[in-house]
Amino acid sequence: MxxxxxxxxxxxxxxxxxxxxxxxxxxxxxxxxxxxxIGGQLLCVIALAGDVASHGSIGHLAGGWAEPLGIRLVADGxxxxxxxxxxxxxxxxxLYARSYFSxxxxxxxxxxxxxxLAGMNALFLSGDLFxxxxxxxxxxxxxxxxxxxxxxxxQIAAALRYLLxxxxxxxxYLFGVALIYGSYGTVSASLLGSLITSEAPLAVWLAxxxxxxxxxxKTALLPFHFWLPPAHGGAPAPxxxxxxxxxxxxxxxxxxxxxxxxxxxxxxxxxxxxxxPAALGATAILWGSWRAIRADRLKMLVAYSTVAQLGYLFxxxxxxxxxxLALQAGILQATAHGLAKAAMFVAAGTLIxxxxxxxVLGVAGAAAHLPVSLFAFALAGxxxxxxxxxxGFLAKWLLIDAALAAGxxxxxxxxxxxxxxxxxxxxRVLRLAFRRPTTHDDVPLPQRPAALLEWTAFALAAGSVLxxxxxxxxxxxxxxxxP
Amino acid sequence: xxxxxxxxxxxxxxxxxAALLVAVLGLPPAPVKLAGxxxxxxxxxxxxxxxxxxxxxxxxxxxxLEVAVLIIALxxxxxxxxxxxxxxxxxxxxxxxxxxxxxxLMVLAAVYLLWAGAFRPGGAFQAAAVLAAAAVLLHLAEILxxxxxxxxxxxLAIAGGFLLFLAIAAALLANGGLLRYPPEHAGLLIVLxxxxxxxxxxxxxxxxxxLRADKT
Amino acid sequence: MSAGLIYAAxxxxxxxxxxxxxxxxxALLRRILAFNLMGSGAFLVLVGLAQRDGTPDPVPQAMVLxxxxxAVAATALALTLARRWHALTGREDxxxxxxxxxxxxxxxxxxxxxxx
Numbered sequence: 001m002x003x004x005x006x007x008x009x010x011x012x013x014x015x016x017x018x019x020x021x022x023x024x025x026x027x028x029x030x031x032x033x034x035x036x037x038i039g040g041q042l043l044c045v046i047a048l049a050g051d052v053a054s055h056g057s058i059g060h061l062a063g064g065w066a067e068p069l070g071i072r073l074v075a076d077g078x079x080x081x082x083x084x085x086x087x088x089x090x091x092x093x094x095l096y097a098r099s100y101f102s103x104x105x106x107x108x109x110x111x112x113x114x115x116x117l118a119g120m121n122a123l124f125l126s127g128d129l130f131x132x133x134x135x136x137x138x139x140x141x142x143x144x145x146x147x148x149x150x151x152x153x154x155q156i157a158a159a160l161r162y163l164l165x166x167x168x169x170x171x172x173y174l175f176g177v178a179l180i181y182g183s184y185g186t187v188s189a190s191l192l193g194s195l196i197t198s199e200a201p202l203a204v205w206l207a208x209x210x211x212x213x214x215x216x217x218k219t220a221l222l223p224f225h226f227w228l229p230p231a232h233g234g235a236p237a238p239x240x241x242x243x244x245x246x247x248x249x250x251x252x253x254x255x256x257x258x259x260x261x262x263x264x265x266x267x268x269x270x271x272x273x274x275x276x277p278a279a280l281g282a283t284a285i286l287w288g289s290w291r292a293i294r295a296d297r298l299k300m301l302v303a304y305s306t307v308a309q310l311g312y313l314f315x316x317x318x319x320x321x322x323x324x325l326a327l328q329a330g331i332l333q334a335t336a337h338g339l340a341k342a343a344m345f346v347a348a349g350t351l352i353x354x355x356x357x358x359x360v361l362g363v364a365g366a367a368a369h370l371p372v373s374l375f376a377f378a379l380a381g382x383x384x385x386x387x388x389x390x391x392g393f394l395a396k397w398l399l400i401d402a403a404l405a406a407g408x409x410x411x412x413x414x415x416x417x418x419x420x421x422x423x424x425x426x427x428r429v430l431r432l433a434f435r436r437p438t439t440h441d442d443v444p445l446p447q448r449p450a451a452l453l454e455w456t457a458f459a460l461a462a463g464s465v466l467x468x469x470x471x472x473x474x475x476x477x478x479x480x481x482x483p
Numbered sequence: 484x485x486x487x488x489x490x491x492x493x494x495x496x497x498x499x500x501a502a503l504l505v506a507v508l509g510l511p512p513a514p515v516k517l518a519g520x521x522x523x524x525x526x527x528x529x530x531x532x533x534x535x536x537x538x539x540x541x542x543x544x545x546x547x548l549e550v551a552v553l554i555i556a557l558x559x560x561x562x563x564x565x566x567x568x569x570x571x572x573x574x575x576x577x578x579x580x581x582x583x584x585x586x587x588l589m590v591l592a593a594v595y596l597l598w599a600g601a602f603r604p605g606g607a608f609q610a611a612a613v614l615a616a617a618a619v620l621l622h623l624a625e626i627l628x629x630x631x632x633x634x635x636x637x638x639l640a641i642a643g644g645f646l647l648f649l650a651i652a653a654a655l656l657a658n659g660g661l662l663r664y665p666p667e668h669a670g671l672l673i674v675l676x677x678x679x680x681x682x683x684x685x686x687x688x689x690x691x692x693x694l695r696a697d698k699t
Numbered sequence: 700m701s702a703g704l705i706y707a708a709x710x711x712x713x714x715x716x717x718x719x720x721x722x723x724x725x726a727l728l729r730r731i732l733a734f735n736l737m738g739s740g741a742f743l744v745l746v747g748l749a750q751r752d753g754t755p756d757p758v759p760q761a762m763v764l765x766x767x768x769x770a771v772a773a774t775a776l777a778l779t780l781a782r783r784w785h786a787l788t789g790r791e792d793x794x795x796x797x798x799x800x801x802x803x804x805x806x807x808x809x810x811x812x813x814x815x
Contacts, residue, residue: 002657003656003657003658003659003660004653004654004656004657005656006656006661009653009656009660009661010653012661013649013652013653013661016551016645016649017646017649020554020642020645020646020649021642023554023558023638023641023642024638024639024642026632026633026635026638060660060661061660061663062543062544062660062661062662062663063540063541063542063543063544063660063661063662063663063664064658064659064660064662064663064664065524065540065541068515068517068520069517069520069521069524069541070541070542071542071544071545073661106562107561107562107564107632108558108559108561108562109562111558112555112558112559112562115551115554115555115558118551119548119551122548130542130545130762130765131542131544131545131548133766133769134545134548134549134552134765134769135548137552137769137772137773138548138551138552138555141552141555141556141559141772141773141776142555142558142559144559144776144780145555145556145558145559145562145563145776146562148559148562148563148780148783149562149563150562151562151563151564151783152787153784153787153788155563156563156780156783156784156787157784157793159563159780160727160777160780160781160784160793161793163773163776163777163780164721164730164734164777167721167734167773167777168718168721168722168734168737171714171717171718171734171737171738171741172718174738174741174766175714175737175740175741175744177741177745178710178741178742178744178745178748178759179506179507179744179748181513181745181748181749181758181759181762182507182510182513182707182744182745182748182749182751183510183513184513184514184515185513185514185515185516185517185749185756186515186517191515195514195515201506201509201510201511202502202505202506202509203506203507203510205506206502206503206506489723492719492722492723493719493723496715496718496719496722497715499715499718500711500712500715503711503714503715504708504711504712507704507707507708507711507744507748508700508704508708510748510751512752513749516754516756517756517758518754518755518756518757518758521756521757521758533757534757534760534761534764536757537757537758537760537761538761538764538765541758542758542761542762542765545761545762545765546765549765549768549769552768552769552772552773553768553771553772555772555776556772556773556775556776557775559776559779559780560775560776560779563779563780563783564783566779566782566783566786608764608768688771691775691779
């Protein structure tokens, strides 16, 4: 392939290009630009996947300068899975959003989405701690802008709370980078991997603590989850789906990357440290599920379910040292949850739009007039509960396997009870949906939504189930990633 | 309860501050010294000022993304809803005179900063900040009217400078890498990028003040 | 102690001060300023710590310039949101907006509407 069409570079350039054009066109042609652009990005990921499958890992020197002077971009199996998930979900959500916003698109929705995707792709591909800071800000500010879309008081409050949380998170991260640069004179992740040893000075330990804590804040792991439910629950459905399915995964990805890469020596020197994210994750599963069970509004239920499901991602950390299973479980959970949560928010958006009520009780009777959306919601619920054959089932199976092998039975207990609790909040919605609404006499039957609204949700939910059956190529991709 | 939480936070912060001070003051020398590498490669960078060389060449990719961050902030403002136009007629009588005197000098200073960036402190961002300040001054003096949200000119200026940067970054892929300048053309390309960025960033910064909701 | 180290130590204190401000203060404007203090602290450490042996290093200086622009963008967004919030509600803080009462009321309404 000619260097001019380097798929790795275009994964970053293409979303920047169409986002800028959408900004220039002042909200006209947004859907067309987005669909063409994300379609192109998906082709880039597929081309890149071919390269990574044959070479293992692809590097690209931005500016042509080798490290430590320049910035190296890297694509390996782990980044590729995240890129694939991002473009796949984004393309489906763009189709949904085009239909969902057929009357009025919130201002700047399309350009912000493009910049958000550019930031995420740049984040997944960057191998430089300072450059990663810039990508974190790209993602964070674009996400805040999307939450503020519409400009009502509730949205602005959610956006402000989210902004302050995300800024403190990236501020802590940046301070850590400053300490790292002072300690080693470089911010290249690959060079730091060999420079940082278990005898690292105190400054490096503090840097690691600040950077990882900052990322936990951005990933909304309990007790830093406070900003997530209003932001994800209050935004328009396509935005909620984008944020819950993808954006929180970006900071998790970076946490995982730092843990396995530059800070591997530190986490190996003090294995007890890995219990901290795991304990927080376990608490998040229980607390998030409880709040989802008690939620009053449908989208808050789905948002609290995200708080709970993010907890699973952090259960893997004490198990990473014992074999490849835990990493596979984590990546599979991130992927399956990404698809299922996008499906769930999108289905909830349709239920709310058509039913006219944002309450959980508003879904009463939905089984009769929105069977496809409801089926998508249920299918996504299957993944969240971890029932076979879904991706969530396989992820939890691998997690339990790894926990038993590592002699950490408490993780098994948490994983299983989390599935049970997910069952309660999913069935709470389903049970209501099959009930006849009492208001059917005075309210005319709601209009059927556009087919695209329903079938995009179905496609995402089906993907989250099917990934459990076809996980082999996915797991093969990350097999090359060495913890 | 709240007071307890606050005092715990303060204690934790004091602990963090003490730990950071101990860590920073006792830090051994860094194993990698980048200053030497910058000096060695300065000749091939196309500029003679080391900071500009890092900013636009060695780590030009950072700068490329950071321009996008500024555009995102502006988009966030558009998404949240623009403030209403300010009431007119309340300006200070001195302000227009001051603006008419100062703005030409500010434009001159901006051009100098842009030009100086290649060999001494200065560059596109500094120049853009001065230009944006000039625009704000004109706006406060009510010489420059607020921009309605769909005005084409500002959008064209903001997107144009960034698209030029993007086009150069993409074209240089043919040379083997994102923003990989051929050394003999690096100087020219950097000047081109910086000129585009000066306009784009200046309008972007000014837009935070000047973009106002349409009168309804 | 070299000048670089003094800057770095000051940066540490500024960062913690800013962090405390964002966590403990109520008024939005102050919290946004406190966030900027955190950033300034990080910038001082970035530049000061790297040149603690006395030789200037252009790389962290360029990083700080990038960081400043990012901080400007974040501050601008925060200020526009804070201003919008003030215009909509007349409030200068986003301390928890309690809707527990209204929530209980709505629950009671639902129980009446949907037969159990």
